[in-house]
Amino acid sequence: MPTAASETLAALDQLPPFPPVALRMLDALTREEVETQELVQLASADPVLASEILHAANSALFGLPRRVKALQHAIVLVGRNYLRPLLFTAALRAYLKAPGRSRVFQDWWRHSLAGALLADGLAAACRKSRGEAYTAGLLHDIGRLALMMAVGADQYRAVAARRAPASVLEREQEQFGIDHCQVGKLLLEKWELPRELAEASAQHHDSFRGERTLASLIRLACSLAAALGFATEKSNPSPNFEDWRAALPEGLEWAQRLEPEPLRKTLEERINAYSQI
Numbered sequence: 001m002p003t004a005a006s007e008t009l010a011a012l013d014q015l016p017p018f019p020p021v022a023l024r025m026l027d028a029l030t031r032e033e034v035e036t037q038e039l040v041q042l043a044s045a046d047p048v049l050a051s052e053i054l055h056a057a058n059s060a061l062f063g064l065p066r067r068v069k070a071l072q073h074a075i076v077l078v079g080r081n082y083l084r085p086l087l088f089t090a091a092l093r094a095y096l097k098a099p100g101r102s103r104v105f106q107d108w109w110r111h112s113l114a115g116a117l118l119a120d121g122l123a124a125a126c127r128k129s130r131g132e133a134y135t136a137g138l139l140h141d142i143g144r145l146a147l148m149m150a151v152g153a154d155q156y157r158a159v160a161a162r163r164a165p166a167s168v169l170e171r172e173q174e175q176f177g178i179d180h181c182q183v184g185k186l187l188l189e190k191w192e193l194p195r196e197l198a199e200a201s202a203q204h205h206d207s208f209r210g211e212r213t214l215a216s217l218i219r220l221a222c223s224l225a226a227a228l229g230f231a232t233e234k235s236n237p238s239p240n241f242e243d244w245r246a247a248l249p250e251g252l253e254w255a256q257r258l259e260p261e262p263l264r265k266t267l268e269e270r271i272n273a274y275s276q277i
């Protein structure tokens with residue numbers, strides 16, 4: 001039975017809130033020149049988050065001989081590359097505890113990290129802000145997770161796996177009265193994150209038009225992540241890399257030269273390292 005949009009929205013409202021400090025830190029990290037002191041100040045307002053950062057700095061990943069006790073030292077040590085996935089995971093703390101997350105959640109988490117890493121690389125190739133692209137990549141599919149949690153993972157997956165209508169957004173609209181791009185936009189606006197991030201989430205399933213906006217870069221990163229095997233929904237066939245390359249609009253010659261295997265291997269290694277923190 002299809003659900004009315006108002007009912008889905010009411011269920012979305014019941015979801016646990018995202019920790020504001022983790023979101024503010026992700027927002028601050030979209031700026032290349034963000035000062036460590038600003039991050040320390042923000043993190044200090046959330047003792048659980050601060051202890052998670054300290055824990056990460058003292059993890060085997062960094063192999064330090066002595067314990068790190070100061071938050072400032074921990075933030076410098078963990079560095080931007082690990083801090084962002086750490087904050088992302090911390091922001092999802094309440095969702096991590098939700099029943100039925102397991103496999104579905106893992107696929108979504110890996111897709112989001114792959115999207116962030118690819119967005120970062122694509123931004124460097126297009127000379128756009130890498131910090132903004134990374135955070136936009138991390139959060140672009142947040143609407144899918146929220147929708148999944150609001151309606152129930154099993155019900156969501158059953159809809160995602162249907163064959164008709166052809167697009168996942170149409171299937172979501174038909175069943176839940178709203179699609180995950182709209183949900184993502186609503187959430188990012190509610191959390192008062194930059195407008196560009198909300199727009200990128202709203203438009204990440206639009207067809208390529210070749211324009212050089214953050215939204216089109218995220219669209220590219222999301223579809224590339226899926227084509228490299230990091231899809232959010234395994235039951236839903238994703239285009240393979242060759243199909244992805246063939247669908248690229250003109251003006252992206254550099255993307256035509258990407259090699260799928262080394263790229264997939266690098267993503268796999270980075271994401272596996274992130275899962276250790």
Ligand SMILES: [Fe+2]
Nearest residue numbers: 141144204205
């Ligand atoms: Fe999506």
Ligand SMILES: [Fe+2]
Nearest residue numbers: 115140141222
């Ligand atoms: Fe995506």
